[in-house]
Amino acid sequence: MKAKLISSIQNPLVKKTLLLKEKARERKKTGRFVVEGIREMKLAQKGGYVLETVFFCTEVLSDTDIDVFLENPHTELIQISQQVYEKMAYRETTEGILAIAQSKSHSLDGIQFKNKTPLILVAEAPEKPGNVGALLRTADAAALDAVLIANPKSDLYNPNIIRSSVGCVFTNTIGMGTTEEIIAFLKEKNITIYCAALSASKNYVECNFKQASAIVVGTEATGLTQTWLQHSHQNIIIPMQGEIDSMNVSVSAAILIFEAKRQRGF
Structure with missing residues (x-):
């Protein structure tokens, strides 16, 4: 499985993800948010949420755990270094995987x-x-x-x-x-x-x-x-x-x- 590799915390996509994690205004403006962890990402998919970008850290997560998130050909898969993962992750126990997902309307x-x-x-x-x-x-x-x-x-x-x-x-x-x-x-x-x-x-x-x-x-x-x-x-x-x-x-x-x-x- 081939995936783009990001190893710098200065990467624009990393900075974008950090903004989504930290700023409600950014989440509202872009209609995107960050979801972490295998269970939460599976529940998001089951609930009809679109995972646009999936980040994974091989030092923490095995490749076999990622397969379930690859059914949508429009999902971008990106490998990240442990340093980048630790910067991006909100929790310490999210199994080395997180994603940018599209918000839903709750009208x-x-x-x-x-x-x-x-x-x-x-x-x-x-x-x-x-x-x-x-x-x-x-x-x-x-x-x-x-x-x-x-x-x-x-x-x-x-x-x-x-x-x-x-x-x-x-x-x-x-x-x-x-x-x-x-x-x-x-x-x-x-x-x-x-x-x-x-x-x-x-x-x-x-x-x-x-x-x-x-x-x-x-x-x-x-x-x-x-x-x-x-x-x-x-x-x-x-x-x-x-x-x-x-x-x-x-x-x-x-x-x-x-x-x-x-x-x-x-």
């Missing part, structure tokens, strides 16, 4: 539900990439119909989100928009809105999640905005017996989601 208009009673997670303004990644892992585990992010604070292709989601950013149907746009989308689809909130709330186990449902969670610091609460069909709460009144948002979401899955018989 609400493109979301179609196969299920007549979809179960959706909505996260309003999640700030920490680690929380976004954890939410996406939970969504994948529960095979949710969609994850909608309202007023996103982090770029979806932030390396921290890809890492913390262990590639589940590629396995979920993800839509993004303003709070108002997502509320309008849910109402148009006749999806019941359940908001995780402390006021006027009902114990989550007493709610009917068998119907088309959206479970909406806010930030740990401030919760959901008033706009969501005004359009909520029912606020829900997880009763707590300790001294605090909140949990990590990804933990709370997981509890609510898997109660809905239990009710649905899955």
Whole structure:
């Protein structure tokens, strides 16, 4: 297998890759991002993402591991030195392989539900990439119909989100928009809105999640905005017996989601 070799960190393509890794503005401008690791790259391909350029370091990766990424004749294959790899890699344990991939559109208009009673997670303004990644892992585990992010604070292709989601950013149907746009989308689809909130709330186990449902969670610091609460069909709460009144948002979401899955018989 022949591949171009890059051994200088001053190479223009290396510099371009570093910009994509480090700058959300560059990712947005070019519609490209960096994905690292065999598992994550396989999930990206399975999710319909185009890997434009694959970089590999033979000191870390064997040639046989690359074959799965060569099915697309339009994928450029480039060998890099260990020095270049260490400069380009975001993580230390990504098996000597990474790629530049094309971003996808995450407009609400493109979301179609196969299920007549979809179960959706909505996260309003999640700030920490680690929380976004954890939410996406939970969504994948529960095979949710969609994850909608309202007023996103982090770029979806932030390396921290890809890492913390262990590639589940590629396995979920993800839509993004303003709070108002997502509320309008849910109402148009006749999806019941359940908001995780402390006021006027009902114990989550007493709610009917068998119907088309959206479970909406806010930030740990401030919760959901008033706009969501005004359009909520029912606020829900997880009763707590300790001294605090909140949990990590990804933990709370997981509890609510898997109660809905239990009710649905899955």
